[in-house]
Amino acid sequence: xxxxxxxxxxxxxxxxxxxxxxxxxxxxxxxxxxxxxxxxxxxxxxxxxxxxxxxxxxxxxxxxxxxxxxxxxxxxxxxxxxxxxxxxxxxxxxxxxxxxxxxxxxxxxxxxxxxxxxxxxxxxxxxxxxxxxxxxxxxxxxxxxxxxxxxxxxxxxxxxxxxxxxxxxxxxxxxxxxxxxxxxxxxxxxxxxxxxxxxxxxxxxxxxxxxxxxxxxxxxxxxxxxxxx
Amino acid sequence: xxxxxxxxxxxxxxxxxxxxxxxxxxxxxxxxxxxxxxxxxxxxxxxxxxxxxxxxxxxxxxxxxxxxxxxxxxxxxxxxxxxxxxxxxxxxxxxxxxxxxxxxxxxxxxxxxxxxxxxxxxxxxxxxxxxxxxxxxxxxxxxxxxxxxxxxxxxxxxxxxxxxxxxxxxxxxxxxxxxxxxxxxxxxxxxxxxxxxxxxxxxxxxxxxxxxxxxxxxxxxxxxxxxxxxxxxxxxxxxxxxxxxxxxxxxxxxxxxxxxxxxxxxxxxxxxxxxxxxxxxxxxxxxxxx
Numbered sequence: 238x239x240x241x242x243x244x245x246x247x248x249x250x251x252x253x254x255x256x257x258x259x260x261x262x263x264x265x266x267x268x269x270x271x272x273x274x275x276x277x278x279x280x281x282x283x284x285x286x287x288x289x290x291x292x293x294x295x296x297x298x299x300x301x302x303x304x305x306x307x308x309x310x311x312x313x314x315x316x317x318x319x320x321x322x323x324x325x326x327x328x329x330x331x332x333x334x335x336x337x338x339x340x341x342x343x344x345x346x347x348x349x350x351x352x353x354x355x356x357x358x359x360x361x362x363x364x365x366x367x368x369x370x371x372x373x374x375x376x377x378x379x380x381x382x383x384x385x386x387x388x389x390x391x392x393x394x395x396x397x398x399x400x401x402x403x404x405x406x407x408x409x410x411x412x413x414x415x416x417x418x419x420x421x422x423x424x425x426x427x428x429x430x431x432x433x434x435x436x437x438x439x440x441x442x443x444x445x446x447x448x449x450x451x452x453x454x455x456x457x458x459x460x461x462x463x464x465x466x
Numbered sequence: 467x468x469x470x471x472x473x474x475x476x477x478x479x480x481x482x483x484x485x486x487x488x489x490x491x492x493x494x495x496x497x498x499x500x501x502x503x504x505x506x507x508x509x510x511x512x513x514x515x516x517x518x519x520x521x522x523x524x525x526x527x528x529x530x531x532x533x534x535x536x537x538x539x540x541x542x543x544x545x546x547x548x549x550x551x552x553x554x555x556x557x558x559x560x561x562x563x564x565x566x567x568x569x570x571x572x573x574x575x576x577x578x579x580x581x582x583x584x585x586x587x588x589x590x591x592x593x594x595x596x597x598x599x600x601x602x603x604x605x606x607x608x609x610x611x612x613x614x615x616x617x618x619x620x621x622x623x624x625x626x627x628x629x630x631x632x633x634x635x636x637x638x639x640x641x642x643x644x645x646x647x648x649x650x651x652x653x654x655x656x657x658x659x660x661x662x663x664x665x666x667x668x669x670x671x672x673x674x675x676x677x678x679x680x681x682x683x684x685x686x687x688x689x690x691x692x693x694x695x696x697x698x699x700x701x702x703x704x705x706x707x708x709x710x711x712x713x714x715x716x717x718x719x720x721x722x723x724x725x726x727x728x729x730x731x732x733x734x735x736x737x738x739x740x741x742x743x744x745x746x747x748x749x750x751x752x753x754x755x756x
Contacts, residue, residue, distance in 0.1 A: 285714040286520070290707075291624040292716040313613040313627060314524030415520075 259337035259353045266371050266378055269404040275301040276405065278454045282308075284316055286415055286445040291316060296449065305465045318413040318445060319388050334358040340368065345379040346396065348372045363387060377404060389414045400454050408450050415445040467577050467584075474585030478551060484589070487547035488596055491540070495600040498536050499608060502527060513617045522615070529606030530614040530630050534706065536601040541641055541702070545648040545673050547593065552586040553652035553665035556749065561661045566754050579746045583653055590649045591642055598638050616706055623707055629718050637702040640727065644699040647734045648673065650741035651695075657749050695737045698730035 277299045284291045295311035308317065340352040350370035357364055363385050370380035377397055384390045391413045395406035478484050502509060506527040514522060556579075559565040569578065614625040625633070651672065655665035676696040679687055691697050707722035721727065 283713065283715055287714070288621040289624065290621065290710050290714075290716045292626055292629075292708075292718050294626075310524065314522060314526060314615050314624060316624065317521045317523075319521045 259339050259351075260335075262351065262371055262373065263335075263337050263353060263355065263369070265376055266369075266404070269376055269402075273300070273302075273403050273405065274457050275299075275460045276403075276454055276456045277458075277460060278405075278451045280449050280451040282310075282315075283448040284446075285448070286316070288415070289316060298449075298451070299460050299464045301460050301462075301465065307465050309464075318391065318411065318415075318447065343370055345370050345372070345394070348379055349374070350379050375401065377401060400451075400456075403454075403456060405454055405456075406451065408448070411447040411449070413445050413447075467573075467581050470573055470577060470581035471584045471588075474555075474582050475588055478585055478589050484551060487550060487593055490547060491544075491593065491597055492600060494540060494543075495536055495597070495604070498539070499532060499605060502532055502535070503608065524615075525610060525612040526615045527609060528612040528614075529602070529609040530611060530627075530634075531616070532605040532609050533602040533634065534614065534616065536605070537597075537637070537641070537702070540597065540601070541644075541700070542677075544593065544597070544645060546670055548590050548645055548649050549652040549666050549669045551589050552649035553656045553669050554662040555582045555586050555653055555656050556745075557656040557659040557662050557665050560659070560754075569754060575750045576746050579657075579749050580742075583650070583742055583745070586649045586653055587646050590645045594638060594642050594645060598634075602634055602638075614706070618707075624716065625706065625708060626718055629708075633705040636705045636727075640702040640705070640731070643731055643734050643738075644695075644702070647695050647699070647737045647741075650738045650745075654741040654745045657745050657752065693733065695734055698733050701727060701730040704730075 277297065280296050280298060281293055282296045283293050294313060294315070296315070297309050297311060299305075299307045299309070308315070335358060336356045338354045338356070340354045343350050343352055350372050353369045353371055355367040355369060365384045365386055367384075368382040369378050371377070372379050375397075378395065380392070380394045382390065382392045391411065394410040394412075396408040397405075398407035400407065510526050514526075556565070559568060569575065573581075611627055611630075613627050614623075614630045616623040616625070648669070652665060652669040655668050656662070659665045673696060676694050680691050680694050680697040704723055704727050705721060708716045708718075709720040709722055710716050
């Protein structure tokens with residue numbers, strides 16, 4: 238009886254210790270991203286938000302350590318989830334003061350990943366919780382779900398290619414919650430025909446998606462501060 | 467008949483009241499442009515407050531959006547300005563007592579009616595061209611150009627800058643047909659009157675009445691709504707809605723419902739033919755001796 242008790246106590250201590258011990262894994266993933274001091278990349282952005290009809294647009298992104306990120310559209314008007322698109326992997330893992338907990342494993346895009354939950358210690362942080370799906374074999378973050386205080390929950394899924402050695406994705410799928418959009422018809426001077434309303438109601442409560450395909454990364458060549466102003 | 471049309475145009479542009487319409491449009495557009503130049507940010511912020519989950523960057527308040535705002539407001543009121551001239555074309559002659567003299571000239575009554583209607587149409591087109599110059603080209607000059615970001619009641623449309631101009635060309639061409647329909651109605655009513663006030667007020671009353679009817683979502687009226695010309699007059703806006711593919715990506719160079727535009731044009735043209743045809747029919751029967 239005593240032996241069984243000691244076994245269970247030992248098991249729970251070991252399990253608990255393991256759950257608390259994901260910081261080294263996060264640091265390893267971060268070490269890969271630390272190879273990049275700055276980068277710029279060209280890309281194509283697709284916006285899939287149910288109440289927006291927008292064409293595909295060319296964009297350019299800029300990143301500079303520790304957490305400066307700017308997305309610029311190649312001319313024209315850009316639509317981005319509020320406060321969300323700037324939450325790229327470099328800025329997520331740049332958080333120093335956190336608790337990293339293990340939360341099991343999952344298969345993402347055919348890769349076995351370890352789920353890590355990051356809890357910032359700083360109560361003033363806008364990020365409440367980040368769940369990362371880390372591919373330990375390639376040391377890449379395949380997916381991240383970030384819950385913020387002000388802007389809801391964002392989900393990022395990454396696909397890697399030529400720039401995987403720097404931890405930079407070729408493709409990012411960004412999913413976020415959208416609020417309903419409605420303007421009084423008196424302002425828009427539009428009067429729907431009966432039947433149109435039901436079709437629009439069916440489309441409510443759908444998540445917004447932004448897909449960015451990156452090309453032509455320019456890494457560690459220096460970026461002017463003016464870009465981020 | 468071209469000669470007769472030229473004479474009618476000369477008569478139209480000799481009247482000072484013809485230029486009231488041009489002056490009114492200039493003043494209204496200038497007022498909107500100045501207002502939006504001074505405090506357009508408040509307008510944009512109000513509209514953007516409905517998209518609180520999104521961050522929108524770029525020159526939203528550009529010349530293309532300003533033109534759309536102006537057209538939305540003005541194309542409802544322009545019929546009044548067109549009616550001032552079109553509804554006076556024949557009744558004005560009757561009022562001045564020149565109708566009998568005019569019809570002694572070697573023209574048929576049909577040629578006389580058509581020449582007057584063509585003159586009224588030219589006036590309508592010139593008014594719209596003036597509107598286009600001020601609302602589109604001056605706005606482009608003052609506010610610059612960028613993508614067109616349109617707030618509709620249930621969704622937002624983002625049209626690429628390179629994909630906008632042809633839509634305005636289409637919208638103005640459509641508006642020309644719509645406004646010609648109004649001119650045709652006013653012209654038709656002027657056949658029956660001895661003074662200008664009656665046809666002008668009647669035309670406006672009919673437009674207001676039918677507009678109210680066409681905006682009411684009552685099933686009983688829905689049966690007749692597709693056949694009312696006022697239901698179709700606002701469909702120039704269809705040029706500013708685009709199709710999306712299965713991934714919800716807007717397809718550049720497309721119109722959401724081109725068939726809707728074609729249907730509206732057919733209804734409007736049929737009304738023009740109907741009003742002008744009826745004008746000829748009744749004017750040929752009109753007793754001008756009394």
